[in-house]
Amino acid sequence: MGAGLTREPAEEATGYDQVFAFVREQLLSGQMKAGDRLLPERELATRLGVSRPVIREVLRALAAIGVIEIRHGYGSVVRRPDFAELGDLFTMMLAQQGEVVEDVMEARIAIERQAIRLACARATSTDLAALGKALRRVEETVTDPQIGGDADFAFHAALIAAAHSPTLASLHAAIAVLLKRSHLERRERITSLDGIETYLVEHHRELLAAVAARDADSADRLLMQHFAIGTEYQRRAAAERDRSSSTS
Amino acid sequence: MGAGLTREPAEEATGYDQVFAFVREQLLSGQMKAGDRLLPERELATRLGVSRPVIREVLRALAAIGVIEIRHGYGSVVRRPDFAELGDLFTMMLAQQGEVVEDVMEARIAIERQAIRLACARATSTDLAALGKALRRVEETVTDPQIGGDADFAFHAALIAAAHSPTLASLHAAIAVLLKRSHLERRERITSLDGIETYLVEHHRELLAAVAARDADSADRLLMQHFAIGTEYQRRAAAERDRSSSTS
DNA sequence: GCTCATACCGTGGTATTACCACTTTGACAA
DNA sequence: TTGTCAAAGTGGTAATACCACGGTATGAGC
Numbered sequence: 300m301g302a303g304l305t306r307e308p309a310e311e312a313t314g315y316d317q318v319f320a321f322v323r324e325q326l327l328s329g330q331m332k333a334g335d336r337l338l339p340e341r342e343l344a345t346r347l348g349v350s351r352p353v354i355r356e357v358l359r360a361l362a363a364i365g366v367i368e369i370r371h372g373y374g375s376v377v378r379r380p381d382f383a384e385l386g387d388l389f390t391m392m393l394a395q396q397g398e399v400v401e402d403v404m405e406a407r408i409a410i411e412r413q414a415i416r417l418a419c420a421r422a423t424s425t426d427l428a429a430l431g432k433a434l435r436r437v438e439e440t441v442t443d444p445q446i447g448g449d450a451d452f453a454f455h456a457a458l459i460a461a462a463h464s465p466t467l468a469s470l471h472a473a474i475a476v477l478l479k480r481s482h483l484e485r486r487e488r489i490t491s492l493d494g495i496e497t498y499l500v501e502h503h504r505e506l507l508a509a510v511a512a513r514d515a516d517s518a519d520r521l522l523m524q525h526f527a528i529g530t531e532y533q534r535r536a537a538a539e540r541d542r543s544s545s546t547s
Numbered sequence: 548m549g550a551g552l553t554r555e556p557a558e559e560a561t562g563y564d565q566v567f568a569f570v571r572e573q574l575l576s577g578q579m580k581a582g583d584r585l586l587p588e589r590e591l592a593t594r595l596g597v598s599r600p601v602i603r604e605v606l607r608a609l610a611a612i613g614v615i616e617i618r619h620g621y622g623s624v625v626r627r628p629d630f631a632e633l634g635d636l637f638t639m640m641l642a643q644q645g646e647v648v649e650d651v652m653e654a655r656i657a658i659e660r661q662a663i664r665l666a667c668a669r670a671t672s673t674d675l676a677a678l679g680k681a682l683r684r685v686e687e688t689v690t691d692p693q694i695g696g697d698a699d700f701a702f703h704a705a706l707i708a709a710a711h712s713p714t715l716a717s718l719h720a721a722i723a724v725l726l727k728r729s730h731l732e733r734r735e736r737i738t739s740l741d742g743i744e745t746y747l748v749e750h751h752r753e754l755l756a757a758v759a760a761r762d763a764d765s766a767d768r769l770l771m772q773h774f775a776i777g778t779e780y781q782r783r784a785a786a787e788r789d790r791s792s793s794t795s
Numbered sequence: 796g797c798t799c800a801t802a803c804c805g806t807g808g809t810a811t812t813a814c815c816a817c818t819t820t821g822a823c824a825a
Numbered sequence: 826t827t828g829t830c831a832a833a834g835t836g837g838t839a840a841t842a843c844c845a846c847g848g849t850a851t852g853a854g855c
Contacts, residue, residue: 313837313838314837314838315607315837315838327638339805339806339807340806340807341806341807349838349839350838350839350840351839351840352600352603352837352838352839352840353837353838353839355600355604355807355808356603356604356607357607358807359563359604359605359607359608359611360607360608360610360611361611362608363607363608363609363611363612364611364612364636365636369807369808370806370807370846370847371806371807371808371845371846371847372805372806372807372808372845372846372847372848373805373806373807373846373847373848374805374806374807375806375807385636385637388612388613388636402712402713402714402715403714405661405665405710405712405714405715406658406661406712406714406715406717406718408661409657409658409660409661409662409715409718410654410657412657412660412661413653413654413656413657413660414657417653462653464650464653464654465650466650466651466653466654466722466725467650467653467654467657469637469654470654470657470718470721470722473718473721474714474718561808561809562808562809563808563809587834587835587836588835588836589835589836597809597810598809598810598811599810599811600808600809600810600811601808601809601810603836603837606836617836617837618817618818618835618836619816619817619818619835619836619837620816620817620818620819620834620835620836620837621817621818621819621834621835621836622834622835622836623835623836
């Protein structure tokens with residue numbers, strides 16, 4: 300029997316989804332900690348009553364989103380997720396959209412404002428040292444859009460780290476790739492303007508000082524100012540570009 | 548030959564990665580637009596010189612990260628990515644870290660503060676209408692932790708939408724699942740406290756009023772206050788719980 | 796007795812084949 | 826002209842066999 304059967308209606312969804320949901324539950328419920336080895340593919344297949352290819356598809360999918368890591372000859376292990384990978388996903392997804400590159404600035408402001416508040420309360424001496432190091436790097440590289448952009452990004456990343464908030468750090472990591480691109484583009488546009496070096500160096504120095512002094516309100520105000528002036532420079536650079544292009 | 552050969556060094560990586568990279572390139576380079584149908588699995592298999600299971604694994608992986616959609620009986624189509632799906636990923640990843648459930652509040656504050664500022668500048672009449680509707684829903688459901696929590700979340704989600712920032716919306720969507728859980732848990736803890744209804748209803752009403760008045764500073768202040776009072780209630784509820792448990 | 800090399804075993808990696816299920820489309824009949 | 830159904834195309838699953846890599850245990854050699 301079973302062949303021409305009218306089909307059991309109370310049956311579960313498709314095999315793949317079923318298995319995926321099963322493993323997903325195991326992960327979410329915490330029954331599996333990072334580093335744990337999953338059951339072998341063959342074992343999973345017989346246990347869940349599906350074929351090995353299906354199991355493999357599920358595992359590949361989980362590996363694609365970074366939840367597990369498949370190691371040849373060893374097994375599949377639960378991964379301590381690294382959010383930096385989400386950056387790749389975001390980039391891959393946003394690659395098709397486009398206009399978002401400007402908009403990412405809004406998210407950056409949101410994250411950094413909160414981060415700097417937390418940093419004022421939670422930053423350790425190690426964090427402050429890291430910020431100081433990043434600051435010196437910024438000072439050294441003001442003239443180079445490429446390296447300078449990286450240094451700029453690194454400083455702000457250190458700020459996020461000092462906040463000691465995993466979620467904030469995750470979100471930041473997720474858009475890190477885009478942010479880096481944003482940093483670079485913004486740098487390239489304004490690198491020729493007057494007073495830009497002072498803006499870049501002095502503001503970062505003040506930001507660090509505010510965090511070190513644990514003055515959250517002041518730090519927040521400085522950061523807002525930092526972004527506002529940055530936007531102003533962008534506007535000015537755009538105007539400059541328009542004028543020169545219309546002249547040509 | 549070939550058997551005992553020293554192995555061709557110029558050879559490519561493993562089949563899966565090779566195929567994955569191939570398709571990935573096609574997607575990123577824009578050769579494939581959203582809505583396009585990929586080649587059938589069998590066709591891809593013969594063209595790339597691998598077996599169909601491998602192709603399926605790649606497609607499943609791509610589907611898992613939301614890049615394509617596999618439709619039974621039709622084919623695999625390139626998707627216009629939807630960031631809401633990242634929420635599941637975030638949830639899976641963050642679920643293993645445990646203490647994050649509290650920390651997600653920091654991200655929420657970060658996103659909403661920025662969102663409400665933008666909303667004050669960008670909200671349309673449609674947005675305001677949606678906020679009004681959400682507000683009424685909040686008023687109606689203050690007494691129920693479950694439904695009320697959902698309504699609460701919906702109101703704040705409407706706030707994000709009114710900001711018209713794709714990136715902010717994406718980040719919010721990414722942590723939406725966690726936020727909903729957070730909303731529910733917080734509700735359950737404080738639902739018995741005095742004055743809680745006034746807090747829930749009145750604050751949301753004021754927030755909406757501030758956005759409608761396009762008063763960003765006031766809205767921001769109200770929001771901060773909203774969160775601060777929420778935290779205070781949480782603290783009080785915790786103290787209450789401690790007292791009762793020590794008594795028992 | 797200790798160390799190193801080798802063989803074995805467990806596990807993922809891939810291929811092959813066959814068949815089922817869903818979706819679409821076009822042909823046929825009313 | 827329209828509705829129904831059948832066929833073709835495509836994803837979904839299963840079963841099986843064999844290869845490739847990692848780790849461990851076992852043996853030989855020192």
